[in-house]
Structures are given as structure tokens and as C-alpha cells.
Amino acid sequence: MFELTAGAVVFCVLVAAFFLALWLFYDRRDHRRFELERRKITFHCIRCDALYSAPTGPETRPCPKCGYSNGRLKF
Ligand SMILES: [Zn+2]
Known part of the structure; x- marks a missing residue:
């Protein structure tokens, strides 16, 4: 038992x-x-006015529409 x-x-x-x-x-x-x-970073393209995001990494990312390299968007 x-x-x-x-x-x-x-x-x-x-x-x-x-x-x-x-x-x-x-x-x-x-x-x-x-x-x-x-932790995605938001970018705003100053050339074509597009908003896009990317995972954490470098402070600048090229725009997916026009290829212009933008700095991260700060709030
Ligand atoms: Zn652009």
C-alpha cells in the first residue's frame, strides 16, 4: 500500500x-x-515622407521606398 x-x-x-x-x-x-x-525603431524618411520600422540595430536605416538613409525617429 x-x-x-x-x-x-x-x-x-x-x-x-x-x-x-x-x-x-x-x-x-x-x-x-x-x-x-x-523594441522596434521607427524611422521617418525625410525625402519621400514614408514611415517604416526596423528591429534594434544601427541608428540609420535606408528607406524601403527610395533608399535614402534616415536617422531614427525621436519622440
Ligand atoms: Zn524614402
């Missing part, structure tokens, strides 16, 4: 650890994805 109870407890702990690991994995993954999305 004791063997069965101990086995059930071990099984429950293993299942709980499995779901905890899954939760942590997906939480961290979604957080990283959200941070990447949030």
Missing part, C-alpha cells in the same frame, strides 16, 4: 514538474518575442 502511495506522489511531482517546465519555456519564449516586437 505504501509503495503505491509513494509511486503516486512521485508521479504527481513528475507531472507537476513537467507542466511547470512547459509553462516556464513558453512564458520565456513569448516574453522574448514580445520584447523583440516592442
Whole structure:
């Protein structure tokens, strides 16, 4: 009887650890994805008036429409 109870407890702990690991994995993954999305830099082309964004990186990016290199937009 004791063997069965101990086995059930071990099984429950293993299942709980499995779901905890899954939760942590997906939480961290979604957080990283959200941070990447949030940290996009917005640029405004002073030549053709286009607005575009790019992930974090250099301070200047060429415009996708006309190719003019613009500095980041500051608010
Ligand atoms: Zn442009």
C-alpha cells in the first residue's frame, strides 16, 4: 500500500514538474518575442515622407521606398 502511495506522489511531482517546465519555456519564449516586437525603431524618411520600422540595430536605416538613409525617429 505504501509503495503505491509513494509511486503516486512521485508521479504527481513528475507531472507537476513537467507542466511547470512547459509553462516556464513558453512564458520565456513569448516574453522574448514580445520584447523583440516592442523594441522596434521607427524611422521617418525625410525625402519621400514614408514611415517604416526596423528591429534594434544601427541608428540609420535606408528607406524601403527610395533608399535614402534616415536617422531614427525621436519622440
Ligand atoms: Zn524614402
